[in-house]
Amino acid sequence: MSAHDASADSAIDTVVLVVNGERRTVDVDDPRMPLVFVLRDRLGLRGTKLSCGCGECGACAVLVDGVEERACMLAIGDLDGSTVTTIEGIGDGGTLHPVQVALLAEQASQCGYCLPGIVVAASALLARDPDPSETTIATTLAGHLCRCGTYGRVVRALRRAAVATKGRAT
Amino acid sequence: MNGSPPAPVDRWLSIDRDGAVHVFVGKVDLGTGIRTALAQIVADELDVPLDAVHVVEGQTGITPDQGRTVGSQSLQSGAPPLRAAAATARKILLERAAKQLGVGVERLVTRDGVVSVAGDEATQIAYGALAEGGFGREVDAEVPLRSAATYRWVGTSVPRVDLPDKVRGAFALVHDIALPAMWHARLVRPPAVGARLVEVDATSIAGFPDVRIVREGDFLAVAARDQWRTLEAARTLVTRWSGGGLPDQSEVYERLRGEASTEAVTRDDGALDAAFAKTKAHEATYRWPFQSHGSLGPPCAVADVRTDGATIWCASQGVYLLRARLAELLALPEDAISVVYEEGSGCFGDNGTDEAAIEAARISCALGAPVRLQWTLAEQLGWDPKGPAMLSTLRGALRAGRIVGWEHAVWTPPHFRLHGAVPAPRADAVAGDRNATVDYAIGAQRVVVHIAPHAALQQSALRSLGAAHNVFANESFFDELAFDAGADPLRFRLDHLDDSRARAVLERVAELAVWRGGEPYTDGPLLCGRGIAFARYDGHGAYVAAITSCAVDTASGRIDVREIAIAHDCGLIVNPDGLRNQIEGNAIQATSRALLEEVHFDRERVTSTDWSRYPILRFPDAPTVRISLIDRPEQPALGAGEPTTIVIAPAIANAVFAATGVRLREVPFSAARYLAERGELRNVTISSMRPSDRVRSN
Missing domain, CATH: 3.30.365.10 (Aldehyde oxidase/xanthine dehydrogenase, molybdopterin binding domain)
Known part of the structure; x- marks a missing residue:
C-alpha cells in the first residue's frame, strides 16, 4: 500500500463482533487489518497463533459464523456483525470440549503452536460429522501443519473423541 | 559444558x-x-x-x-x-x-x-x-x-x-508475551544475502502514524505500536541496497568438494588398501540438501533494554551464551542482563531464535522502550540458518559374504555457529562427522572428514546434525553391499554386529514389522517394498532400528511412506509415552525431510520462503508409526530427541530399492528424482532389477 492510503485509512471506524459469545467493539484505523491481529493485539486473545500469514498452515484457525476460517486472511473491515469463536471459546465454561479431553488422553501435542488451530478445526468437524473416519479427519486437517509430527496422535485423539461423543449421545 | x-x-x-x-x-x-x-x-x-x-x-x-x-x-x-x-x-x-x-x-x-x-x-x-x-x-x-x-x-x-494449558490455548509461549507500552518491530531484509544498505527513504512511510526506523549500518528495522502496522510499514519502506548474492545452487556439491580446506581422518583401522587391492570395490555417492528448521511459529523475542540493565524473554537454547553476546552488544555488564527462557515453537536446533532476541534487544536499546519482534514466515524460511548440504562417497569391498573394507569420505561445513560466528575448522566439523563411522564389525574401516570453512547458506545445527546425512549414506550403502552379496539386508546387518543391544533393536523391529526380506509386492499399479536401517546415535547414544513400508507410483514417481516400525533402546526410560511421542514425531518429521525438503535459492536469496515452496508433510501423507521400546532400567538414560531421525531416510531409500530396483542416493526423494534415477537404469527392465529376484538368482 502507499503512504497516501495509510493516511486515508487513519479515519477511525468501529466494527462490532461477537467473540466467544461476548459483544466486542473494535476501533478500526485500517479495515484491511487481518482478524488475527485484532484478536491477539486488540482483544488480548492470544490463544490464536500467527504463523504464515498467508492461509497455508492453519495455526490461526477460528470459526466465523460457525465455519472454519484463517484469521490471517480475513480483513476486519469485512467482519462487522460476525460471530467469531476462538480457541478460548471452545468448551463450555470451565469444561473442556471432547476434542480437548481426547487430545489430552492421547497426549497429542509437543510444542503446541499448531494446537489451537487444530482444536478449533476439529470441534467444527465433529459438529458436522460426529463420527469421521481416520481418512476424513486427515483430509479435513490437511490445511493444518504440525512440524513436531503429532499427526498420528491427533488423528487417534479425534477418533477417540468421536467414540466418546457417540457413547454419550446413545 | x-x-x-x-x-x-x-x-x-x-x-x-x-x-x-x-x-x-x-x-x-x-x-x-x-x-x-x-x-x-x-x-x-x-x-x-x-x-x-x-x-x-x-x-x-x-x-x-x-x-x-x-x-x-x-x-x-x-x-x-x-x-x-x-x-x-x-x-x-x-x-x-x-x-x-x-x-x-x-x-x-x-x-x-x-x-x-x-x-x-x-x-x-x-x-x-x-x-x-x-x-x-x-x-x-x-x-x-x-x-x-x-x-x-x-x-x-x-x-x-504443559498440555492441559496447551489444549485450551492458555499456555503463554514467548509469542504471547505483551509488555505495557511495547513496540512491535521487524527487520527490513535486503534483496540479496550480504547486501549493503545504501539508502533509506523515510518519507516513503511518512503516512504511517507513530512508526520508527532503526538503522545501524546494514541493520535496518521498523517499529510501530501494533504488529500489523509494523508489517505494513516494513513492506512499504523504500530502500536501496548494493551487492550481495549467493553462489549457483546447481554447484552446491561441487563447491563443497572444492572448498574443503581441512581433512581429518577420524577413524583408520589400517589394512584398508590391502582389502581393496584384493577385491573390486563398490562405490557410491550420496547427497543431502540444505534444509530449514521449518518451525511452525517463527522466532520471536521480547526485549526491555534500559540504560542500567536489560531483560530479554526468548526461546534460546542457551541463555548464558546469549547473555554474554548481549552484554557485548549492549555494553552492559553480564549481571545487569537477565535472559529468561520462554517456550517457543519447536525449534529442532538453532533456527534463528537467538538472532531474533539480539535484534529485539538492539531495537529496544535504540528506542529506549520494550520491543516485541516476531519474524515472518518468509523471514524464517528465507533467513534462518540452515542445516547444511553434505556429500559422501563410500567404497566397500566384500569377501565371502562379509564386508572386509569400508571407506567413508564425507564433505561438510561445521554444523554450528553461535550468533553468526562460525568456529574455526575442527576435526569433527562440529558434528559434521556425527555417525560417519559405522558401528558394524567390519574388516577395516576408514573415515575421512573433509571440512569446508563455510556453506553457501549460513549453516547451523538442525536436528541430528551431520548424522542425518551420514546414516543415510552408510545405511543405504550397507544395503547396496547386502544386495551385491545376495544377502537379506537384516541378516547382513546382524552378521556384522557384535553389540547385543544393537542386535536386539534389529531383531525387535524385524519382529514388530514381521520382516521377510524387502518382499516386494504390488498394490494395483503401485510397486511396494520394505527397507530397514539401523544406527546408534553419535556412536554412544540410543540404539534405533526402523523398517519402512513404501509404495511407489512408477508412472508419476510419487513415493508414499505408508508405515514405519521402530525399535528403540535409550537405556532407562523415564516416561514411556513421552518417549513414544518423541520417536513418532522424529519419524514423521524425518519422513518429511526425506521426501520433500530442499531449500532452493537463486543468485540473490533463498526462494523457498513459504509452505508452498518449502512443503512439509501434511496430515494425509503421514505414515502410521508403530513403536517397540526396549527398557533397560539398569542402564543410564540416553537422549531420544534426535536418534530416530537418522534411520528414516535410508529405510525409505532401501524400501524404494526393494520395491523398484531404483537406488535413490540424493535427498529429497521427489517424484522427479525418482523418475530421473529410473531413467538411468535405461536398458535394464525394472522388474529384473528387483532385489528379491536377484537374491533368488544367487
Missing part, C-alpha cells in the same frame, strides 16, 4: 515451608516434554509427590549454567547433576530429621515429602520444616542414588505438565 554442576545444593533446588519443590534447571523444554521428565526424576530421587515439583528452566542468574539444550543431552547429561543434587538434599533432610527425632538415620524412611521412623509412622517431620533455611551444603558427587526399584514416577507415562 553439558551438565557440569555448580556445587551448592541450593543452586539446584529449594523446598518451601508447604513442601513445594522448586528445581532450577539449565536445560530447557523445547516442546519435547523434558520438563515433565526432569520433574519425574527429581520427584523419585527426593521421594516427593510429582505435583510438588516445579521446574524453573533457563533463566540467567537463577538457574545453573548447563550449556546449551542440544544434542539430545537433557536426560543424558543434563539430568545426572540434578539427580545428584536431589539425592544430596534428601540425605541432608534425613540427617536433620535424625537429629531432631533423636534416632539414627538408618531407622528413618521417606515417603511423599515426609520423613518418619520406620515402624512408627506417627513420628514424622515434613520436608518443608526440615528444609527451612536451605541446604547450605555442596552437592555430593558420590552420594548414593536411589535404586530403580524404588521409583514411583520414573518409568511411568505421567501426562505432560
Whole structure:
C-alpha cells in the first residue's frame, strides 16, 4: 500500500463482533487489518497463533459464523456483525470440549503452536460429522501443519473423541 | 559444558515451608516434554509427590549454567547433576530429621515429602520444616542414588505438565508475551544475502502514524505500536541496497568438494588398501540438501533494554551464551542482563531464535522502550540458518559374504555457529562427522572428514546434525553391499554386529514389522517394498532400528511412506509415552525431510520462503508409526530427541530399492528424482532389477 492510503485509512471506524459469545467493539484505523491481529493485539486473545500469514498452515484457525476460517486472511473491515469463536471459546465454561479431553488422553501435542488451530478445526468437524473416519479427519486437517509430527496422535485423539461423543449421545 | 554442576545444593533446588519443590534447571523444554521428565526424576530421587515439583528452566542468574539444550543431552547429561543434587538434599533432610527425632538415620524412611521412623509412622517431620533455611551444603558427587526399584514416577507415562494449558490455548509461549507500552518491530531484509544498505527513504512511510526506523549500518528495522502496522510499514519502506548474492545452487556439491580446506581422518583401522587391492570395490555417492528448521511459529523475542540493565524473554537454547553476546552488544555488564527462557515453537536446533532476541534487544536499546519482534514466515524460511548440504562417497569391498573394507569420505561445513560466528575448522566439523563411522564389525574401516570453512547458506545445527546425512549414506550403502552379496539386508546387518543391544533393536523391529526380506509386492499399479536401517546415535547414544513400508507410483514417481516400525533402546526410560511421542514425531518429521525438503535459492536469496515452496508433510501423507521400546532400567538414560531421525531416510531409500530396483542416493526423494534415477537404469527392465529376484538368482 502507499503512504497516501495509510493516511486515508487513519479515519477511525468501529466494527462490532461477537467473540466467544461476548459483544466486542473494535476501533478500526485500517479495515484491511487481518482478524488475527485484532484478536491477539486488540482483544488480548492470544490463544490464536500467527504463523504464515498467508492461509497455508492453519495455526490461526477460528470459526466465523460457525465455519472454519484463517484469521490471517480475513480483513476486519469485512467482519462487522460476525460471530467469531476462538480457541478460548471452545468448551463450555470451565469444561473442556471432547476434542480437548481426547487430545489430552492421547497426549497429542509437543510444542503446541499448531494446537489451537487444530482444536478449533476439529470441534467444527465433529459438529458436522460426529463420527469421521481416520481418512476424513486427515483430509479435513490437511490445511493444518504440525512440524513436531503429532499427526498420528491427533488423528487417534479425534477418533477417540468421536467414540466418546457417540457413547454419550446413545 | 553439558551438565557440569555448580556445587551448592541450593543452586539446584529449594523446598518451601508447604513442601513445594522448586528445581532450577539449565536445560530447557523445547516442546519435547523434558520438563515433565526432569520433574519425574527429581520427584523419585527426593521421594516427593510429582505435583510438588516445579521446574524453573533457563533463566540467567537463577538457574545453573548447563550449556546449551542440544544434542539430545537433557536426560543424558543434563539430568545426572540434578539427580545428584536431589539425592544430596534428601540425605541432608534425613540427617536433620535424625537429629531432631533423636534416632539414627538408618531407622528413618521417606515417603511423599515426609520423613518418619520406620515402624512408627506417627513420628514424622515434613520436608518443608526440615528444609527451612536451605541446604547450605555442596552437592555430593558420590552420594548414593536411589535404586530403580524404588521409583514411583520414573518409568511411568505421567501426562505432560504443559498440555492441559496447551489444549485450551492458555499456555503463554514467548509469542504471547505483551509488555505495557511495547513496540512491535521487524527487520527490513535486503534483496540479496550480504547486501549493503545504501539508502533509506523515510518519507516513503511518512503516512504511517507513530512508526520508527532503526538503522545501524546494514541493520535496518521498523517499529510501530501494533504488529500489523509494523508489517505494513516494513513492506512499504523504500530502500536501496548494493551487492550481495549467493553462489549457483546447481554447484552446491561441487563447491563443497572444492572448498574443503581441512581433512581429518577420524577413524583408520589400517589394512584398508590391502582389502581393496584384493577385491573390486563398490562405490557410491550420496547427497543431502540444505534444509530449514521449518518451525511452525517463527522466532520471536521480547526485549526491555534500559540504560542500567536489560531483560530479554526468548526461546534460546542457551541463555548464558546469549547473555554474554548481549552484554557485548549492549555494553552492559553480564549481571545487569537477565535472559529468561520462554517456550517457543519447536525449534529442532538453532533456527534463528537467538538472532531474533539480539535484534529485539538492539531495537529496544535504540528506542529506549520494550520491543516485541516476531519474524515472518518468509523471514524464517528465507533467513534462518540452515542445516547444511553434505556429500559422501563410500567404497566397500566384500569377501565371502562379509564386508572386509569400508571407506567413508564425507564433505561438510561445521554444523554450528553461535550468533553468526562460525568456529574455526575442527576435526569433527562440529558434528559434521556425527555417525560417519559405522558401528558394524567390519574388516577395516576408514573415515575421512573433509571440512569446508563455510556453506553457501549460513549453516547451523538442525536436528541430528551431520548424522542425518551420514546414516543415510552408510545405511543405504550397507544395503547396496547386502544386495551385491545376495544377502537379506537384516541378516547382513546382524552378521556384522557384535553389540547385543544393537542386535536386539534389529531383531525387535524385524519382529514388530514381521520382516521377510524387502518382499516386494504390488498394490494395483503401485510397486511396494520394505527397507530397514539401523544406527546408534553419535556412536554412544540410543540404539534405533526402523523398517519402512513404501509404495511407489512408477508412472508419476510419487513415493508414499505408508508405515514405519521402530525399535528403540535409550537405556532407562523415564516416561514411556513421552518417549513414544518423541520417536513418532522424529519419524514423521524425518519422513518429511526425506521426501520433500530442499531449500532452493537463486543468485540473490533463498526462494523457498513459504509452505508452498518449502512443503512439509501434511496430515494425509503421514505414515502410521508403530513403536517397540526396549527398557533397560539398569542402564543410564540416553537422549531420544534426535536418534530416530537418522534411520528414516535410508529405510525409505532401501524400501524404494526393494520395491523398484531404483537406488535413490540424493535427498529429497521427489517424484522427479525418482523418475530421473529410473531413467538411468535405461536398458535394464525394472522388474529384473528387483532385489528379491536377484537374491533368488544367487
